[in-house]
Structures are given as structure tokens and as C-alpha cells.
Amino acid sequence: MSEIVTMATLSLLVVSFLVGIVVGLTGMGGGALMTPALIFLGVSPTAAVANDLVAASVNKSVGAGVHWRSGSPNLKLAGWLMLGSVPTAFAGAFIIRAFGGETEQDSFVKTAIGVALLFTAATYTVRMYLNLRIVTDGGTLSQEDPPVRPLPTFFVGAVGGLLVGITSVGSGSLIMVALLLLYxxxxxxxLVGTDLVQAVPLVLSAAISHVLVSGVDWAVLIPLIVGGTPGTFLGSKLAHWVSQSVVRRGIVIVLTLTGLGMLGVPPEYVGIIGAGLLILGPLAWGVARQTRGLPAFDSLPTPLSGSTSTPAPPAGPNGSPDRPAAERARDRADT
Structure with missing residues (x-):
């Protein structure tokens, strides 16, 4: 029994459970957090990417199934994303192998992950600001889907697929931001349903290519699935009780510092940058809120607070909250 339940296995279970909670809280992709965590636990970068992709293909299939039954994905939009992402995701493992031996491959993947994490942190910041702008503009979301833009959507899928195939980062963060900008x-x-549905073949394609090239480590893969699934479920349950704004800003800082560490920035400089982000980040966000006519630091009341200062969203024809208004109210509390 001691050979099965080792400290390494317990560490993987705990880390995957905690990452799953964050994924459930924020809806962001787990690759941006799980792959660096595996590397810090001593798993080689190439093995970390391969095992995370296989685990993600299982978890995303469950989430996509829920959204498919509810009819929420835009299948035409998802189809154009898949046309671009699936082939480039499959090429990821073969691109890594082309860099030479194991040492060269690990060095390339680690650098690529560092760049991807910094890019993800930047795009995640853009996503928060876009949400803030949409909410404060007070515009209503159309009940009809916007026209699909095939070429830009194909290009987003191709770039996102390549990044996921090499680093396992991007299927739930970079592509989501790109969709926000395009639509x-x-x-x-x-938006969430479309992203989840297109992410399944994308991650499956990347996972299959990595299995063919380097295989998987069951001692790593099983704890990822066993720990990540309940963590994601718990995070989803806690999402309404936790300030999304604080969690998301914290994730941006973590991604930035982790990316710098992956790129070999000395720890003392990473610490200085981290301290600067902790101090200046809230100030910058306060300025952004003020430019949109909101108080710099005051949290707006949520429906759970029992406050009557925020009006309830208007009801739809069946007596339930009107979906666009309800979404705006929820997002307003998150900003």
C-alpha cells in the first residue's frame, strides 16, 4: 500500500484538487496552473504537458456534455475553431520532438510555457477589463448569435491549437479572450459552451499526439484526474460565495510570476515584481474602475448579501430572471 500511496502521489492529489477548485471558481483552463505545478513538483516539462493534456481531455468532455445537453454552444462557431485548432494541436508533440534530445525538448517546452503564461496573464487582464466595460456600458446582449467570421475564427483556432499542443496552455483562457474580442x-x-465544445477535440488531438510521441505516466495521470474532478466540482459550488474579482486578479499575479520563473528570471527579481504587482495592481484596477464611473475600491453588493441597493434583474416571460440581465448583474458583482 505504501508503494501506491507515496508522498509524490499525495502531493499530486492535493495540487490537482486545489487547481481544480480554482478552475471551478473562475472557469479558466487548468493547463495554465496545472502544468507549471507539475514541473515544480519535479515532473519533466514534456511529461507534464502530456499528462495534463490527457487529464484535461477527460475533464473537458464532462463539461462539454453538460453544455451540449443545454443547447448552449454555437456549433457553427465551434466548427470553424476546430478546423484550425485540431491539426495544429496534433502537430505540437512532433514539433517538440524535432528539437532534439530530452534535455533540449524540456528546455524548449519550459521556455514556451513561460511565454504562454505571460501571454495568458496579459489576455486574462484584457478579459477582466472587457467584462468591466460591457457591464458598465449597460448594453443588452442580443438573443441572437452574431454572424460567424470564418477566417479570423479559423486563425484563432490554429494559433490556440498550436499553443495548446506545445504547452497545454490556452484552450480555456487565450481562446476565450479571442472569442470575446471577435464576438x-x-x-x-x-461563449462558455462554445469554448468547451471546441476544446474537447482540440485537447484530444493534442493528447493523442503526445501519447504517440512520449506516452503517459500513470502515476501522474491518475492523481490528476482523481484530485482534479472533485476540486472542480467544489470550486463550482463555491463560485457564488467568493469574490471573482479578487480571485481573478490573484490568478494574473500567479501566472505572471510563474511565467517569469519558467523563463529563468532570478528569484529575487521575481519577488520584487510580485511585490510591485501586489501593491500597484489594485491601484491600477481602481483607476480602471474609476474610468468606467465606478468607485475605485468599493465592492458592489451581490444578490447573496441581502442588500436592496442593487435592483433585481427583470423577470422573463416565464417569471425567471431575464438571462442577459441576470448575466449582467452577476458580472457586475464580479467587477
Whole structure:
């Protein structure tokens, strides 16, 4: 029994459970957090990417199934994303292998992950500001899907697929931000559903290529699935009780510092940058809120607070809250 339940296994279970909670809280992709965590636990970069992709293909299939049954994904939009992402994701493992021996491959993947994490942190910041802008503009989201833009959507899928195939980062963060920019009027539930549905073949394609090239480590893969699934479920349950704004700003700082560490920035400089982000980050966000006519640091009341200062969203024809208004109210509390 001691050979099965080792400290390494317990560490993987705990880390995957905690990452799953963050994924459930924020809806962001786990690759940006799980792959660096595996590397810090001593797993080689190439093995970390391969095992995380296989685990993600299982977890994302469950989430996509839920959204498919609810009818929320835009299948035409998802189809154009898949056309671009699936082939480039499959090429990821073969691109890594082309860099030579194991040492060269690990060095390349670690650098690529560092760049991807910094890019993810930047795009995640853009996503928060876009949400803030949409909410404060007070515009209503159309009940009809916007027209699909095939070539830009294909290009987003191709770039996102390549990044996921090499680093396992991007399927739930970079592509989501790109969709927000391309289709700002697409409702939140359709956006998430579309991203999840297109992410399944994308991650499966990347996972299959990595299994063919380097295989998987069951001692790593099983704890990722066993720990990550309940963590994601718990995070989803806690999402309404936790300030999304604080969690998301914290994730941006973590991604930035982790990316710098992956790129070999000395720890003392990473610490200085981290301290600067902790101090200046809230100030910068306060300025952004003020430019949108909101108080710099005051949290707006949420429906759970029992405050009557925030009006309830208008009801739909069946007596339930109107979805666009309800989404705006939820997002308003998150900003």
C-alpha cells in the first residue's frame, strides 16, 4: 500500500484538487496552473504537458456534455475553431520532438510555457477589463448569435491549437479572450459552451499526439484526474460565495510570476515584481474602475448579501430572471 500511496502521489492529489477548485471558481483552463505545478513538483516539462493534456481531455468532455445537453454552444462557431485548432494541436508533440534530445525538448517546452503564461496573464487582464466595460456600458446582449467570421475564427483556432499542443496552455483562457474580442455580443452561456465544445477535440488531438510521441505516466495521470474532478466540482459550488474579482486578479499575479520563473528570471527579481504587482495592481484596477464611473475600491453588493441597493434583474416571460440581465448583474458583482 505504501508503494501506491507515496508522498509524490499525495502531493499530486492535493495540487490537482486545489487547481481544480480554482478552475471551478473562475472557469479558466487548468493547463495554465496545472502544468507549471507539475514541473515544480519535479515532473519533466514534456511529461507534464502530456499528462495534463490527457487529464484535461477527460475533464473537458464532462463539461462539454453538460453544455451540449443545454443547447448552449454555437456549433457553427465551434466548427470553424476546430478546423484550425485540431491539426495544429496534433502537430505540437512532433514539433517538440524535432528539437532534439530530452534535455533540449524540456528546455524548449519550459521556455514556451513561460511565454504562454505571460501571454495568458496579459489576455486574462484584457478579459477582466472587457467584462468591466460591457457591464458598465449597460448594453443588452442580443438573443441572437452574431454572424460567424470564418477566417479570423479559423486563425484563432490554429494559433490556440498550436499553443495548446506545445504547452497545454490556452484552450480555456487565450481562446476565450479571442472569442470575446471577435464576438462581444455573444452571451456568456453561449461563449462558455462554445469554448468547451471546441476544446474537447482540440485537447484530444493534442493528447493523442503526445501519447504517440512520449506516452503517459500513470502515476501522474491518475492523481490528476482523481484530485482534479472533485476540486472542480467544489470550486463550482463555491463560485457564488467568493469574490471573482479578487480571485481573478490573484490568478494574473500567479501566472505572471510563474511565467517569469519558467523563463529563468532570478528569484529575487521575481519577488520584487510580485511585490510591485501586489501593491500597484489594485491601484491600477481602481483607476480602471474609476474610468468606467465606478468607485475605485468599493465592492458592489451581490444578490447573496441581502442588500436592496442593487435592483433585481427583470423577470422573463416565464417569471425567471431575464438571462442577459441576470448575466449582467452577476458580472457586475464580479467587477
Amino acid at each position: 462581444p455580443t455573444l452571451s456568456a452561456v453561449r
